[in-house]
Structures are given as C-alpha cells and as structure tokens.
Amino acid sequence: MRVLVAVASKHGSTREIADAIGQTLEAAGLDATVADIDLVSDTSGYDAAVLGSGAYAGNWLKAARAFVDRNEQALAKMPVWLFSSGPLGDPLKPDDDEAVKIQGIEKATKAADHAIFPGALDKATLSFGERAIIKAVRAREGDFRNWDAIADWAKEIAMCLKGEWPYTS
Ligand SMILES: Cc1cc2nc3c(=O)[nH]c(=O)nc-3n(C[C@H](O)[C@H](O)[C@H](O)COP(=O)(O)O)c2cc1C
Numbered sequence: 164m165r166v167l168v169a170v171a172s173k174h175g176s177t178r179e180i181a182d183a184i185g186q187t188l189e190a191a192g193l194d195a196t197v198a199d200i201d202l203v204s205d206t207s208g209y210d211a212a213v214l215g216s217g218a219y220a221g222n223w224l225k226a227a228r229a230f231v232d233r234n235e236q237a238l239a240k241m242p243v244w245l246f247s248s249g250p251l252g253d254p255l256k257p258d259d260d261e262a263v264k265i266q267g268i269e270k271a272t273k274a275a276d277h278a279i280f281p282g283a284l285d286k287a288t289l290s291f292g293e294r295a296i297i298k299a300v301r302a303r304e305g306d307f308r309n310w311d312a313i314a315d316w317a318k319e320i321a322m323c324l325k326g327e328w329p330y331t332s
Contacts, residue, residue, distance in 0.1 A: 164193050164324050167209040169200040171216040171227035176283035176308065177248045181215055183310060184246070184317040188213075191321030201226040206234050211242040211324055213317075214272070217282065218249030218263035231268050238272040242330055244320050245274045248282040252303035255281050273332045275323065278316050281307035 166188055170181035178199070185197035196209075206212055214231070216223035231238065247263040250256060259279045269277050283306040286294060322328035 164211065165209045166193050166195045166211045166213060166320075166324065167203065167206060168195055168197040168213045168215075169203050169227075169230065170197070170214075171200045171224035171230075173217055173219065173224060174283075174285070174288050176306070177215055177217040180246065180248055180280060180308060180313055181213075183313050184213055184215075184320075187314050187317035188321050191318065191325070193321055193324060199226075200230045203230065204233075206237045206241065209241070211244075211320075212238060212272075213244045213246070213320060214238075215246040215248070218247045218279075221261070221264050223247065223263065223265055223268065228268070231271055235271045242324065242332070243272040243274045245269065245272065245277040246280060246316070247277070248280045248308070250279065250281050251284050251305065251307055253307070255307065256302070275330060275332045276316075280313060280316075281309055283308055 168181050168185045170178050172178035181197050185195040188195035216227035249262045262279055284302060284304050286304050323330045
C-alpha cells in the first residue's frame with residue numbers, strides 16, 4: 164500500500180507534521196512518501212493520500228489548493244485524509260471552526276477526515292507583512308504542535324488502510 168503524504172508549508176512546521184505522519188505510517192508497515200505538494204504533479208502510483216497545509220488567513224496555501232484542483236477526480240476515487248495546522252497559544256486560537264475553512268476541498272476529495280492540529284510560530288522567520296498580521300490578531304509565538312495527537316491520527320489512518328478499521332468517507 165503506497166501512501167502519498169503531500170504538504171504545503173510556508174515556514175516549515177507543517178512539513179515536520181507531515182514527516183511525523185509519514186514515520187508513523189511507515190512504522191505501521193505502509194510505504195509512505197512525504198513530499199512538498201508543489202513538487203508532486205499527480206497521484207499516480209499511490210493507493211491513498213494524506214494532504215496537509217499550514218493555515219493562512221483561514222485557508223490552505225495556494226500550492227495545496229492548486230494540487231486538489233488539478234487532481235480532484237483521482238482524489239475522489241482514492242482514500243484521502245486532510246490535515247491543517249494553525250491554531251496557536253494556550254488556550255489555542257482561533258477555534259477549529261474559525262482556523263481554516265476548506266469545506267470545498269473536503270467535498271471535492273471525499274475525504275474521510277480533516278484534522279486541525281495546533282501549529283508553531285517563530286516571529287524571526289516572518290516577513291514584515293506577516294509580522295503586522297500576527298501583531299494585529301495578537302497571535303502567540305511558540306511551538307504548540309501535539310506530537311501524540313498527530314501520531315494517534317496517523318495510526319488511525321494506518322488501521323483504515325490495513326483494513327483493521329472501517330474506512331468511511
Ligand atoms: C500571516 C499569518 C496568518 C495566519 N493565519 C492563520 C489562520 O488563518 N488560521 C490559523 O489557525 N493559523 C494561522 N496562522 C498560524 C499558522 O498557520 C501557523 O503558524 C502554522 O504552524 C504555520 O505553518 P508553516 O510553518 O507550515 O507555514 C497564521 C500565521 C501567519 C504568520
């Protein structure tokens with residue numbers, strides 16, 4: 164079972180989440196390939212896809228949206244899981260229903276699930292414009308990623324793909 168884990172990440176933290184998902188899938192005996200989504204042309208050669216993006220202004224990054232547009236028909240015919248990373252702070256902000264709105268992508272891909280994971284923010288890596296936005300919304304700097312929750316989610320995907328758990332899209 165070959166699984167594509169394709170990710171759009173502006174500052175690298177969502178890419179590390181994708182790497183962790185890939186490692187968990189591999190540990191469960193699946194053949195996982197983790198790739199930057201803008202370097203993947205299509206889904207040929209894969210039996211399932213896990214797609215993710217950092218959340219920016221309530222949406223996925225352009226490269227991730229473009230990948231779904233390009234591959235909509237193929238994705239609708241294969242098992243697909245989606246993840247986003249974004250919310251920051253303790254308590255986390257924004258709430259899941261405000262963090263990222265990708266109902267169109269969920270529908271187009273017939274995804275089994277869309278997980279929203281807390282993200283990470285390092286002001287030193289941001290552009291001038293990004294820093295202004297972060298200041299305006301008072302986003303908290305820090306690394307809020309929950310590696311246990313990410314591993315648990317990936318384990319569920321592995322169980323579905325191995326037929327140990329029902330797949331429902
Ligand atoms: C300019 C800017 C806008 C952001 N907008 C959102 C947002 O709409 N929703 C959200 O949950 N997080 C938002 N975030 C937080 C990022 O999604 C978070 O830092 C994420 O971990 C970044 O992923 P990356 O390192 O893969 O780019 C924003 C961050 C920046 C810098």
